[in-house]
Amino acid sequence: MDIKDLVVVKLKEKFPKYNFETSEFRNELTVKLDKKNIVKVCKFLKENEELDFRLCEDVTAIDWAKRTDRFTVVYHIFSLKNNFRLRLKADVDESDCSIETVTSVWKSANWAEREAYDMYGIKFKGHPDLRRMYMPEEFEYHPLRKDFPLMGIPGSLPLPKKN
Amino acid sequence: MEKLTKEDVNPKILETLLADTDITVEDALENEMILNMGPQHPATHGVLRVLLRLDGETVVSSVPELGYLHRGYEKMAENMSYYEFIPHTDRLDYLSPMMNNVAWVLAVEKLAGIEAPPRAQYIRMLIAEFARMASHLVAIGALAMDVGALTVFLWTLREREKILDIWDILCGARFTNSYTRIGGVANDAQPEALAKARWFIDQFEENMDECERLLNSNRIFVERLDGIGAISGDEAIDLGMTGPSLRGSGIEFDLRRNSPYLCYNDMDFKVITYKEGDALARYFVRADETRESVKIIRQVLDNMPKGDVLLNQPKKVLPKKTEIYSRMEELIHDFMIVNFGINPPVGEIYHAIEGSKGELGFYFVSKGEGKPWKCKIRSPSFCNLQSLPKLIKGYMISDVVAIIGSIDPIMGEADK
Numbered sequence: 281m282d283i284k285d286l287v288v289v290k291l292k293e294k295f296p297k298y299n300f301e302t303s304e305f306r307n308e309l310t311v312k313l314d315k316k317n318i319v320k321v322c323k324f325l326k327e328n329e330e331l332d333f334r335l336c337e338d339v340t341a342i343d344w345a346k347r348t349d350r351f352t353v354v355y356h357i358f359s360l361k362n363n364f365r366l367r368l369k370a371d372v373d374e375s376d377c378s379i380e381t382v383t384s385v386w387k388s389a390n391w392a393e394r395e396a397y398d399m400y401g402i403k404f405k406g407h408p409d410l411r412r413m414y415m416p417e418e419f420e421y422h423p424l425r426k427d428f429p430l431m432g433i434p435g436s437l438p439l440p441k442k443n
Numbered sequence: 444m445e446k447l448t449k450e451d452v453n454p455k456i457l458e459t460l461l462a463d464t465d466i467t468v469e470d471a472l473e474n475e476m477i478l479n480m481g482p483q484h485p486a487t488h489g490v491l492r493v494l495l496r497l498d499g500e501t502v503v504s505s506v507p508e509l510g511y512l513h514r515g516y517e518k519m520a521e522n523m524s525y526y527e528f529i530p531h532t533d534r535l536d537y538l539s540p541m542m543n544n545v546a547w548v549l550a551v552e553k554l555a556g557i558e559a560p561p562r563a564q565y566i567r568m569l570i571a572e573f574a575r576m577a578s579h580l581v582a583i584g585a586l587a588m589d590v591g592a593l594t595v596f597l598w599t600l601r602e603r604e605k606i607l608d609i610w611d612i613l614c615g616a617r618f619t620n621s622y623t624r625i626g627g628v629a630n631d632a633q634p635e636a637l638a639k640a641r642w643f644i645d646q647f648e649e650n651m652d653e654c655e656r657l658l659n660s661n662r663i664f665v666e667r668l669d670g671i672g673a674i675s676g677d678e679a680i681d682l683g684m685t686g687p688s689l690r691g692s693g694i695e696f697d698l699r700r701n702s703p704y705l706c707y708n709d710m711d712f713k714v715i716t717y718k719e720g721d722a723l724a725r726y727f728v729r730a731d732e733t734r735e736s737v738k739i740i741r742q743v744l745d746n747m748p749k750g751d752v753l754l755n756q757p758k759k760v761l762p763k764k765t766e767i768y769s770r771m772e773e774l775i776h777d778f779m780i781v782n783f784g785i786n787p788p789v790g791e792i793y794h795a796i797e798g799s800k801g802e803l804g805f806y807f808v809s810k811g812e813g814k815p816w817k818c819k820i821r822s823p824s825f826c827n828l829q830s831l832p833k834l835i836k837g838y839m840i841s842d843v844v845a846i847i848g849s850i851d852p853i854m855g856e857a858d859k
Contacts, residue, residue, distance in 0.1 A: 305790040306553055334680050335696075337795070337826075340819045342808055356793055356806070356821070360680070360694070363701045367793065388683025391829045399517070411455050414510035414858060423518055430522050 283364045284309045290331060294324055308367060315353070315370040315379045322368070322385045325357065332361040336386035339393050341372075341400040345426040350374040351402055355382070355389075378403040399424035452477060452494065456506050460496045475503070478840070482511045486589050486844040489854030493831070493843070500839050505832045509825070512858035520818035524784035525551045525625060526761065528818075533619035535822065536856040538581050539574035539799045541610065544623040549704060550794035550805035551625050555759050555787040563627040563752045564705045569640065569743045570613070570622060571705075571796070572736040576647075577606045578799035578851075579687075579729040579736075586726060586848035587658055590667045598654050605643050612636040625785065626760035627753035641744055644737045655730055668723040672834040672846035675720055682833060683826040686801025687732060688850045691725035693718035698797040709746075710739050722849035729851075759785045784813020793821075800824050800851060824857040 281289070287309065288302055298321070301312040313321055325333040335358040342352045349371035358365050372379050381404040382389045391413060393404045398412040401422035411417065418438050421428055452460070460477060475498050482490040490511035496503045516535070520528050532543035545567045552558060559567070584599035607617040613636045614622040614629060622629050658664050674684075676692040689696055697714040699707040715731040717724035754760045761780055762773040789811045795804030801823030808817035827850050834850070835843045 306556070306792050308792060310791070334677075335685075336683060337802065337804065338793075338806065338819065338821045340806065340817075342817045354806070354819075356804075360696055360701070365702070365793065365795075367791075386683070387681045388826060388829060391825065392683075409455075409459050412510075414513040416510075417453055417455070423515060424521075428518075430518060 283359075283362045287311070287325075287331060287364075287366060290328060291321065291324075294328075295321065308365065310367040310369060312369045312371075315372055318353075318355075318368070318370050319380045319382060319385065322355070322357075322382045325366070326385050330361075331359060333357040333359045333366060335360060336382070336388045336392075337365070339382070339389050339396055341396045341402055341424075343400060343424065343426045348373070351377070351400060353379055353396065353402060357386075372402055377401060378405050380405050381407040383407055398422070401425065451479075456494060456508070459506050460494060460504050462504070480843070482508075487847060488585065488852055490858075491828070491847070491852060491854055493847075495835075495840065495843065497840060500841075502835050502838055502840060502843060505835055505843075507828055507831050509828070509854075509858055512854045514859065516859045517818055517820060520815060520820075522814060524781075524813045525787075525815065526780065526785070529623065530619065530621045533621055534855055535820065535859070536578070536798065536800065536803070536824070536853045537618070538853055539578035540618065540620050541570040541622060542574040542578070542796070542798050542803065544621060545571045545574075545705075546794075546796045546798065546803045547805060548623045548625050549796060550792065550807060551785075551787070553794045554790065554792045554807050554809055555625070555785060557626055557754055557756055557759055559627045559754055560751050561706075561748045562631075562750045563754075565743050565747050566628050566632050566752060567623060568705050568707070568710075569632070569740060569747075570610070570620075572739045572743070573606050573609065573640070575799045576733045576736045577603050579733050580606075582729055582848075582851040583654070583658075583726060586668075586722075586845070586851070587664060589844045589848040590664055592658065592661060592664050595654055595657050598650070598657070602647060602650055602654075605639075609636055609639050609643060612639060624753065624761065626756055627751070631752045632747075637744060637747070640740065644740050644744075647737055648734060651730070651733060658726075665723065667842075667845055668726060668849065669721065670719075671722045671838060671842050672849060673719070673721040674830065674834055676718075678833065679720070679830065682830040684801070684830050684850075685826065686798065686823050687715075687728040688725055688801065688827050688830075690714065690716045691728045692720035698795055698802060702795075704794075704796055707739075710742050712739050722845055725849045725851075759787075786811060786813055795821065798823050800853065800856070801827055820856075820859055822856040822859060824852040824854070825859075828852045828857055 303310045338356040340354050351372040353370050355368040395413040478495045481487040481492040492508040494506045532547045533540035535543045580599040580603045584596035587595040611617045614620050676694040679689050679692045695714050695716050712735045715728050757776045766773040767777045787809045791808045793806040795802045804821035806819040807815045810816045834846050
């Protein structure tokens with residue numbers, strides 16, 4: 281069986297009640313799921329011996345600006361056994377701007393989630409060390425949101441204190 | 444390095460530092476201290492700041508702090524066309540700029556659904572492998588310098604200079620090349636450049652042998668790296684390490700083999716792995732990989748196909764300069780692409796190549812406009828650095844320098 285079909289079949293077999301939307305573009309498989317299921321699904325994908333998605337390459341987010349579910353959190357995971365990359369997506373609304381962390385599944389998600397939090401303000405519930413990755417801790421904005429101006433906001437970056 | 448008091452350290456960082464109590468050193472001095480290393484420190488290879496909690500000279504826990512070179516490239520990419528961003532990719536991993544150029548255009552081409560002609564693909568492989576060698580040569584030299592062997596740094600830089608000279612002939616720039624274009628490369632490889640490339644690979648292995656002899660028979664170098672910063676393959680994957688740092692832990696993961704791009708499928712080369720997983724193994728992987736790159740470059744030069752180096756696809760690829768000035772159609776296309784971009788279809792792609800530090804990937808979300816709606820740079824240095832607290836835990840403060848050198852982070856890339 282083709283690995284793409286295998287992933288979808290396995291997921292539907294294991295989680296018959298969950299809602300999965302699959303799409304394909306340029307030969308890349310994307311699976312969209314509800315944000316409340318993300319940890320369970322990730323754990324299954326990693327621990328299933330046939331699928332073996334051991335490498336979490338990246339966690340990031342997309343800001344859709346005017347859409348109802350404003351953000352989408354995107355996970356890129358890679359299976360060394362099958363040489364296959366899978367993209368997982370989960371929508372996050374601005375009113376409840378949070379999603380469960382997957383650091384319990386892959387440790388590498390730690391910094392990637394911190395970066396997503398820094399840049400988009402999405403809170404990763406249960407993250408062991410949710411600090412800003414790049415911007416200073418006192419910074420109030422989330423620069424990759426579409427409503428943050430390209431030129432920055434004057435005075436938003438505090439100067440270091442003089443001794 | 445300076446000693447910090449509790450007031451100097453951000454409370455959240457302090458909490459992380461103090462949370463870890465796995466290690467106790469019995470005969471160490473009684474007072475623990477928190478030491479600030481960087482961001483301006485010669486051994487951190489740029490502006491990496493590491494807060495170390497020490498018990499005597501042993502590192503109990505550590506917190507790396509990034510962001511001192513954060514230029515907001517992802518935000519900038521969302522506000523410029525795909526063409527405009529090519530020069531900015533030079534500034535990501537500035538030791539192998541050609542590699543980033545190649546990674547960027549491959550990702551854009553995948554999104555736009557076009558493919559460069561064979562000769563352009565071969566030239567891209569040529570420059571990518573040269574970039575890998577250039578980067579590894581600095582990594583080896585700097586690592587040796589960090590542990591006290593200065594001569595090797597000068598010798599490896601001498602070799603690297605020759606690669607920069609080849610780039611100079613190829614595209615007119617030694618350092619920030621911006622040589623690739625969407626749908627091909629900027630200009631055909633000149634016969635002088637190819638001749639110089641052949642001359643270089645013919646003499647390289649002998650010179651590399653010399654450098655390696657200086658290091659491998661140097662007891663201080665070997666003993667300072669042997670068994671230092673060890674990590675098992677499973678842990679390394681869990682922490683998201685890729686590239687030579689992961690292959691040093693015995694995992695055979697190389698995107699040139701695992702998900703081949705360009706014409707790597709036709710090339711005969713070996714994926715180097717060492718199973719020890721320590722700093723010395725990571726050095727050996729890099730040293731051996733330069734030789735594999737030589738093998739690939741030799742095959743590329745031998746089998747270089749003839750033909751065009753730029754795709755004929757007026758809606759997506761910039762026309763040649765000479766045609767713009769003499770023909771109306773080309774002038775219009777040039778105007779449209781420069782002003783409105785190449786407008787790839789609606790969709791999202793992720794394309795990664797095996798960069799010199801590890802998996803270098805770009806993730807695009809396109810809304811069908813000239814600019815990407817979202818651009819994410821998956822930089823290998825960032826992900827490799829995440830393993831730093833794990834690698835240096837329990838080792839001496841002088842080993843920290845060697846371990847940072849052995850994972851070879853480039854802050855331009857890690858901070859984006």
